[in-house]
Amino acid sequence: MTTAWELPKMITEQKLVELLHQMWVIRFFDEKVDEFFAKGLIHGTTHLCVGQEATAAGAIAVLQPTDKITSTHRGHGHCIAKGADVNKMMAELFGRETGYCKGKGGSMHIADVEKGNLGANGIVGGGIPIAVGAALTSQMKKLGYVTISFFGDGASNEGSFHESLNMASIWKLPVIFFCENNQYGMSGPVTEMVNIENIADRSKAYGIPGVVVDGNDLLAVMNAVAEAAERARRGEGPTLIEAKTYRYKGHSKSDAKKYRTRDEELDWRKNRDCIKRLQEILIEKGLLTQEQAKEIEQQAKKEIEEAVVFAEKSPMPSLDTLEEDVYA
Numbered sequence: 001m002t003t004a005w006e007l008p009k010m011i012t013e014q015k016l017v018e019l020l021h022q023m024w025v026i027r028f029f030d031e032k033v034d035e036f037f038a039k040g041l042i043h044g045t046t047h048l049c050v051g052q053e054a055t056a057a058g059a060i061a062v063l064q065p066t067d068k069i070t071s072t073h074r075g076h077g078h079c080i081a082k083g084a085d086v087n088k089m090m091a092e093l094f095g096r097e098t099g100y101c102k103g104k105g106g107s108m109h110i111a112d113v114e115k116g117n118l119g120a121n122g123i124v125g126g127g128i129p130i131a132v133g134a135a136l137t138s139q140m141k142k143l144g145y146v147t148i149s150f151f152g153d154g155a156s157n158e159g160s161f162h163e164s165l166n167m168a169s170i171w172k173l174p175v176i177f178f179c180e181n182n183q184y185g186m187s188g189p190v191t192e193m194v195n196i197e198n199i200a201d202r203s204k205a206y207g208i209p210g211v212v213v214d215g216n217d218l219l220a221v222m223n224a225v226a227e228a229a230e231r232a233r234r235g236e237g238p239t240l241i242e243a244k245t246y247r248y249k250g251h252s253k254s255d256a257k258k259y260r261t262r263d264e265e266l267d268w269r270k271n272r273d274c275i276k277r278l279q280e281i282l283i284e285k286g287l288l289t290q291e292q293a294k295e296i297e298q299q300a301k302k303e304i305e306e307a308v309v310f311a312e313k314s315p316m317p318s319l320d321t322l323e324e325d326v327y328a
Contacts, residue, residue, distance in 0.1 A: 005285070006219060008062050008226035013287050017296070019061055019218060020282060023053040023275050024300035026077040029086060030249075032304050033076070033093060033107075037253045042093050046107040047074040051216075051248035054274035055180045056081040058221030059148060059243075062229060068116045068134045068147040070127030073108045074180075074247070075120035078150055083115040090307040096314035103317045104325065116145075125151055125158035128177065132164045135175035135238075146232045148176040148225070154185030156199045165240065169206040172237035176228045179240070180215065182247040187259045200242035208238050215243030216274040246272070 007016075030048040037046060049056065056077035060069065071078040079089060084100075092099025093107055100110045111119030118134060121127040131149030138145045155161055156179055168175050179199050183190055196202070203210030211228070213220045221243055228239035246268040250257045257265075282288040288296075 005281070006223060008222050010062060010226070011222060013285075015061065016218075016278070016282060017287060019057050020275070020278050020288075020293070021296045021300055022081060023057050023218075023278065024297050025086065025303055026053045026056065026080050027275065028301050028304040029080065029089070029307070030076055032090075032308060034249060034253070036093075036308075043095065044106045045252050045254070046093070047072075047252050048249040049074050049077040049247065051268065051273070052180060052182060052245045053077055054218040054221055054278070055178070055215045055243045055245055056150070058218045059150070059176075059178055059225045062222050062226040063116075063146065063148065066116065066143075066145045067229070068118055068131070068138075068145060070118050070131040070134070070147070070149045071110075071120040072127060072150055072152060072155075072180075073120065073122050073124070074152065075108070075110065075150070079110050079112070079117055079120065082112065082117045084110065084112050084117065086303060086307040087310040090304075090311040091314045094311040094314070095316065096311055097317045097321070098310070098314040102321065102325070118147075125155035125160040127151065128155065128158075128160050128164045131175050131177075132168050132173060135168065135173035135232075136171065138174055139171070144233070146174045146176065146229050148178050148229075150178050150180060152185065153179060153181040153183070153190045153199055154188075154193065155179075156202065157185075157193060165203070165206045165208070165238070168238040169208045172235060174232035174235075175238045176225060176232060177238060177240045178225070179242045181242050181244050182215075183244075184247070184251070184260070186251045187255070189259070198242055200240050203240040206240075208240060210240045210242070212242045212244065215245030216272050216277065218274060218278050245274070 030050045036042040060081035088100050095103040108120050108122040128149050131147045134147040198212050200210035200212045211224050213224045279293050
């Protein structure tokens, strides 16, 4: 699959190289988490975004530092793309007090408000109305920031999705609704859950633009979000973007993926992988050599290995903190 060479005005060629590195960091982070869950060294549950790196990296790359995001249960990539510290993220998954939630929140509750990350959410569609609230704040206080809400294809059937799009469209709020359609809501194919070809077509019911992009094409994602963000900043209201992508792993750690074929998985990995596509175009354009690309990959892997060491050396929370940060 080809990628059109058209860059948003705020994206330099050097930034593309940095985004290749960022996508590798996201992938190696989640692959390492998968490894440790399999070994029983990390507890609870997790939802991995391996294969979907271009949606997080591309969408957030064109935002301004003051812009906000809301994330999902499959949110590690969003956190990293918004500037999260992978040491603190890994420590959180290891249950250590140096983690984002002091080891008490786990995979689905990472937030970094200072960086504009309003938090991952274990409730399907739970981040969508939060994003609308943030956008309303921006509008009423004239703060000028845009909020992007990430959610999966399954969340587009939730009431929170429809209520949020309706309110945001009426008030022309500066919010972008970004659907990561990875083809499956848990074990159900999207074709059995939605009776339309594109989830983005639901925008018509609310009088806002609906855009479908190849979610494994980093440049296509960036251009779609850049245009939607400019529209929002002009006071013209929200956009619904559907990025069609694919998760290589199961829904969660207990998913054996018996509902899809290995040939389908191989096709996505071999022919549509987002990292491979970006790397190939950077080499083709003369921005990287094969050797430099390999160095970027190895550096990203090293950063994740260092994050593991940081997490393993961090202390466990003491029993005295058991009732701290608990609200009744």
